[in-house]
Amino acid sequence: MADATATLSRPLFGRRSGLRRLNTGTAFGVGLATLWLSLLVLIPLGAVVWRAQEDGLASFWDAATAPEAAAAIRLTVASALIVAVINAVLGTLIAWVLVRDDFRGKRVVDALIDLPFALPTIVAGLVLLTLYGVNSPVGIELAYTRAGVVVALLFVTLPFVVRTVQPVLLELDVEMEQAATSLGASKLTTFRRIVLPNLAPAISAGTALAFARAISEFGATVLISNNLPFKTQVASVYIFGQIEADNTVGAAAVATVLLLIAIVVLFGLDLLQRWAARHA
Amino acid sequence: MRFIALGYLAVLIGLPVVLIFWRTFEHGVKPVIDSLSDPAVLHAFRVTAIITFWTVLLNTVFGVGIAILLVRHTFPGRRMLNVLIDLPIAVSPVVVGLALILVYGKFAPVGGWLDDHGIQIIFSYPGMVLATMFVTLPLVVREVAPVLEEIGTEQEQAAHTLGANGFQTFRRVTLPAIRWGLAYGVVLTIARSLGEYGAIAVVSGRLIGQTQTATLVVDERFQNFDQTTAYAVAVTMAFVAIITLVLINVLRPKEHS
Numbered sequence: 001m002a003d004a005t006a007t008l009s010r011p012l013f014g015r016r017s018g019l020r021r022l023n024t025g026t027a028f029g030v031g032l033a034t035l036w037l038s039l040l041v042l043i044p045l046g047a048v049v050w051r052a053q054e055d056g057l058a059s060f061w062d063a064a065t066a067p068e069a070a071a072a073i074r075l076t077v078a079s080a081l082i083v084a085v086i087n088a089v090l091g092t093l094i095a096w097v098l099v100r101d102d103f104r105g106k107r108v109v110d111a112l113i114d115l116p117f118a119l120p121t122i123v124a125g126l127v128l129l130t131l132y133g134v135n136s137p138v139g140i141e142l143a144y145t146r147a148g149v150v151v152a153l154l155f156v157t158l159p160f161v162v163r164t165v166q167p168v169l170l171e172l173d174v175e176m177e178q179a180a181t182s183l184g185a186s187k188l189t190t191f192r193r194i195v196l197p198n199l200a201p202a203i204s205a206g207t208a209l210a211f212a213r214a215i216s217e218f219g220a221t222v223l224i225s226n227n228l229p230f231k232t233q234v235a236s237v238y239i240f241g242q243i244e245a246d247n248t249v250g251a252a253a254v255a256t257v258l259l260l261i262a263i264v265v266l267f268g269l270d271l272l273q274r275w276a277a278r279h280a
Numbered sequence: 281m282r283f284i285a286l287g288y289l290a291v292l293i294g295l296p297v298v299l300i301f302w303r304t305f306e307h308g309v310k311p312v313i314d315s316l317s318d319p320a321v322l323h324a325f326r327v328t329a330i331i332t333f334w335t336v337l338l339n340t341v342f343g344v345g346i347a348i349l350l351v352r353h354t355f356p357g358r359r360m361l362n363v364l365i366d367l368p369i370a371v372s373p374v375v376v377g378l379a380l381i382l383v384y385g386k387f388a389p390v391g392g393w394l395d396d397h398g399i400q401i402i403f404s405y406p407g408m409v410l411a412t413m414f415v416t417l418p419l420v421v422r423e424v425a426p427v428l429e430e431i432g433t434e435q436e437q438a439a440h441t442l443g444a445n446g447f448q449t450f451r452r453v454t455l456p457a458i459r460w461g462l463a464y465g466v467v468l469t470i471a472r473s474l475g476e477y478g479a480i481a482v483v484s485g486r487l488i489g490q491t492q493t494a495t496l497v498v499d500e501r502f503q504n505f506d507q508t509t510a511y512a513v514a515v516t517m518a519f520v521a522i523i524t525l526v527l528i529n530v531l532r533p534k535e536h537s
Contacts, residue, residue, distance in 0.1 A: 029348075042364070043383055044379030044382065047382035097281060097282050101282050112289065112293055118521040118524045120494075122499050130299055130303055137299065158292065213369075216375070218477070223502070235372075243381070262370035
C-alpha cells in the first residue's frame with residue numbers, strides 16, 4: 001500500500017515531468033476533479049464542522065466537553081497513543097525480522113501482515129470478542145475492558161509501521177553497519193547510531209498513520225468494548241450513539257475534535273519529515 | 281528477536297484466524313450452508329457486491345483521471361489537491377456517514393432538493409456507494425501516480441508526434457504501462473469496499489433485506505443471538521479477505537516487497 005503521508009511531503013514542483021498544457025483540457029480536468037472532491041469530501045466534511053457550531057460556539061464547547069464525550073475522547077486518545085508506541089517498537093521489530101531474518105514460511109507471515117487491512121473491521125471485532133470474550137477458549141477475558149479496546153486497535157494498526165519500515169530497511173546499506181561492527185561497536189550501538197536514524201522517518205510516518213487509524217476505528221472496537229460509557233466507549237462509538245439519538249450537534253462536535261486531532265498529527269508529521277529531509 | 285516477532289504475530293493474528301474458522305465449523309458444515317442460504321443473507325451479499333462494483337468502477341475512473349492530472353499537468357492548487365486526496369485516511373468511518381447525512385439527508389439542503397425530485401441518497405444505494413467511495417478515494421490514485429511518474433512521458437510524446445490524439449495515446453500507451461499499479465489499486469479498493477462497516481452502518485439505515493450489507497449482517501445477527509449466521513458470514517468474508525490478501529501480495533509493487 002502506497003505510503004499516503006510520505007506522498008504529502010513528496011516535492012511536487014521539483015521534477016518538471018510531464019506534458020505541461022494549461023489549456024482547456026487541463027482546466028476541464030481540474031474543474032471536474034474539484035467538483036468530484038467537493039461533492040464527495042469537502043462539502044460533507046465542511047457540513048460536519050458547520051453543524052458542530054450551528055447552535056453557537058458555547059453549545060459546541062458544551063457538547064465536546066460533556067462528561068460522556070470527554071471520557072470517550074480521553075480514552076480514544078490514550079488508547080491510540082499506547083497503540084502507537086507499541087506499534088513503533090514491535091512494528092519495527094517485525095519489519096527487521098521480515099527483512100533481515102530468514103525462516104520457513106516467511107513469505108506467508110509477510111503476507112499475513114496485511115490481513116488486518118483486508119479483513120472487514122466488524123469481522124475482526126467479532127473474532128477478537130470470541131477469542132477474548134466471556135467464553136474465551138484461551139481463558140483470557142478482555143471483553144468490556146480497556147485492554148480489550150487496546151488489543152482490537154493493535155490488530156487493525158499492525159500493518160502500518162511494518163509496511164512503512166520494510167522498504168527502507170530493504171534499501172539500507174549494510175556496509176555502514178559492517179563498518180561500525182568492524183570498528184568495535186556493539187550490536188546495540190550500531191543499531192542506535194547507524195540504523196535507527198535512517199529508519200526514524202519511516203517509523204514516525206507509520207506511527208502517525210497508526211495513531212490516526214486508531215482514533216478513528218469503529219468496527220473492531222464496537223463489539224469488544226460493549227459500548228460502556230465512561231469505561232470502554234471510544235469516540236467513534238460515542239458519535240455513532242449520538243447520530244442514532246438524532247443529536248447531530250453532539251455527534252458533529254466530537255467528530256470535529258477527532259478531525260482536528262487527526263489533522264494536527266498528520267500536519268505535524270509532514271513538518272517533521274520536511275525538517276528531517278533538510279537535516280539529513 | 282525472531283521469537284518475539286513471531287510470537288506477537290501468532291497471538292495477534294494467528295489465534296483469531298484459527299479460532300474463527302474453528303468456531304464456525306464447530307457443528308459441521310450444514311448449519312453454515314443453511315445460514316448462508318437465508319434470503320436476507322443472500323440479498324446482503326448482493327448489496328455488498330453491487331456497492332463494491334460501483335465504487336470500484338467510479339473510483340478507478342476518477343482515480344486514474346486525478347492521477348494523470350496530478351502528475352502530467354501543472355495548475356494552481358496542485359499541492360492542495362494532493363493533500364486533499366489523502367484526507368479520507370484520517371477520517372473515522374462514522375464521521376464519513378455523519379458528513380454524508382448532513383449534506384444528502386432528507387432534511388439537508390442538497391438531499392432535500394434531490395428528494396423533491398425523487399432521488400433518495402441516504403438509506404439507499406447512492407448514499408452507500410458515496411460512503412464507500414469516500415473511504416477508498418486515495419487508493420487508486422496513490423498507486424497509479426507513482427507509476428505515471430516513473431514511466432515518464434517519452435512514449436506518450438512519441439505517440440503524440442506520430443499523430444495519435446489524446447484518447448488513443450491514453451488507451452494504447454498510458455493504460456498498458458500503468459496496468460499493474462492500477463490492478464493493485466483496484467484490489468485494494470475492492471478489499472476496502474467489501475469490508476466497509478462504520479460509514480455504511482450510518483448511511484444505510486440498516487434495513488434488513490433492503491440496505492443491509494454483508495458486514496451489517498454480521499453485526500445484526502450477532503446482536504440478535506444468531507451466532508451461527510454471524511460466524512458463517514464472517515468466515516465467508518474472512519475467506520474472501522484471504523484471497524484478496526494473496527492478490528495484494530502478488531500484485532504489490534516490487535520495491536515494497
